[in-house]
Amino acid sequence: MLVLRTYDQVSAALADERLIVPPPPERDSALGWLRSAVCRFSSGAAHARRRALVDAPLRALSPDALRRSARGRAPETAAVEVLAEALGVAVEPALVVAAARAYLPPVEPTPADDAAVAALLAALGGVRDEPTAARACLLLQACASTAGLIRNALPYKDFGEPEAVLVETLRHSPPIPVLRRQRPDGALVELDLVAANRDPEVFADPDTFDVHRASNKRHLTFGVGLRPCPGDSHALAIAAGVLEGSSR
Ligand code: HEM
Structure with missing residues (x-):
């Protein structure tokens, strides 16, 4: 499989309309x-329509309120928990964690998944339509990635303010290490976010965890280009709340 590792290659691939998320x-x-019903794996007009169904509820949420709500919660x-409450959906967190296990390929799903x-x-109402898929998508996309960010940031929590620690954690230790794309000829392309975030052309002394580096916000961990993460500020707010809560 072709693997792209430099910052410029990965950024260009994420902006390239010929490359789709592998179905x-x-x-x-x-x-x-x-x-088959969420924006995450869709392209073209279906992606735009389904993306609007996740963007609208996210826009209505206040990152400050999410941050306050996250204090004292388990990573x-x-x-x-915070998003389900804010979105007004009643689901057991353990159910979302279980459903998230095999949501993202290439994990091979089991019957239990x-x-x-x-x-x-069923907990979201049982109707198989795109609005229901969008609510599930929001919870599943948020689940493991945000937990991974908090887990990766906790060892560094005393290095600075939560915002600075989290953004450097995203660069240095991304909870999502690779993204995948498919070329028109069907060939798969792997985008190595760990390598791109440590490209020495962009990040000096890239292996060092440095909350003061000027370029750390340029990390690619939330994606860029055609379909960046719509929950970036929400993830950061929730993770900051958990880090603050863990310091007390
Ligand atoms: C640290 C936590 C997170 C990371 C690192 C992350 C990263 C990403 C990345 C890289 C993508 C793009 C995938 C691709 O282009 O192949 C993505 C998509 C997405 N993320 Fe996040 N995410 C995080 C948290 C969240 C949260 C909290 C939410 C919701 C509240 C969310 C909702 C979504 C959705 C709906 C998509 C699909 C967007 C689309 O296909 O247009 N993410 N995320």
């Missing part, structure tokens, strides 16, 4: 349906 393997199950479930997604969809 997940077809699966006759709740997980298969969910993946693994903070994002799901399919059952967890079916239970999540």
Whole structure:
């Protein structure tokens, strides 16, 4: 598989309309349906329509309120608990954690993963339509990635203010290490975010965790280009709240 590692190569690939998110393997199950109905794996007009269904509720949330709500919560479930409350959906955090396990390829789903997604969809009302898929997508996208950010940031929590620690953690130790794209000829391309975030052309002394580096906000961990993460400020607010809570 072609692997892109430099900052410029990865940024260019994320802005290249010829490269699509690889369509997940077809699966006759709740997980298969969910993946077929969310923006995360869609392209073109379907992506734009489904993206609007996640952007609108996120815009209505206040990062400051999410941050306050996250204080004192456990790193693994903070994002799901805070977002579910803010979005007004009643779901057990453990159910979202279970459903998230195999949501992102290339993890091979088991029947238990399919059952967890079916239970999540049932908890969200059971209707198989795009608004329901969008609510599930928000919780699943937020779940493991934000927990990973908090986990990776905790060893550095005394290096500075939460914002500075978190942004350098995103650069130095991204919770999502690779993204994938598919070329028009079907070939897969891997985008190595760890390598790109440590490209010495952009980040001097890249292996050092330095909360004061001027360029640390240029990390690619939330994506860039055509489909960047719409939950970046929400993830940062929730993670900052958990870090603050853990210091007291
Ligand atoms: C530290 C935490 C997070 C990281 C590192 C992260 C990273 C990313 C990245 C890199 C993508 C783009 C994937 C690609 O281009 O292939 C993405 C997409 C997405 N993220 Fe996040 N994310 C995080 C938290 C969140 C949160 C908290 C939410 C919701 C509240 C969220 C919602 C989404 C959605 C809906 C998409 C799909 C966007 C689209 O396909 O247009 N993410 N995320």
